[in-house]
Amino acid sequence: MNATQLDQAFAVIDADKNGFVTLAEITSALEGRGIPHDAGSMDTAFRKLDRDGDGRLSQAEFSGFQEEPFKSSFAPTLAKLLA
Ligand SMILES: [Ca+2]
Numbered sequence: 001m002n003a004t005q006l007d008q009a010f011a012v013i014d015a016d017k018n019g020f021v022t023l024a025e026i027t028s029a030l031e032g033r034g035i036p037h038d039a040g041s042m043d044t045a046f047r048k049l050d051r052d053g054d055g056r057l058s059q060a061e062f063s064g065f066q067e068e069p070f071k072s073s074f075a076p077t078l079a080k081l082l083a
């Protein structure tokens with residue numbers, strides 16, 4: 001998944017188009033498309049990526065999914081949002 005695809009996944013997940021994604025938006029995007037994921041590890045990753053702790057991920061924070069240790073676990077899952 002490249003940077004463009006990551007931006008596209010962000011746009012798909014950001015259902016209310018406010019420029020931030022919440023854990024609820026991520027979960028709903030994945031579940032709405034029947035994409036299997038581990039809710040517990042997604043929750044853990046979300047908290048780690050939320051560097052300013054405001055409970056939502058900016059596009060910059062979201063780009064952390066592109067970096068290890070998150071990339072191997074989550075990039076394939078997020079890529080399915082674009083399929
Ligand atoms: Ca949003």
Ligand SMILES: [Ca+2]
Binds near residue numbers: 054055057058
């Ligand atoms: Ca944040």
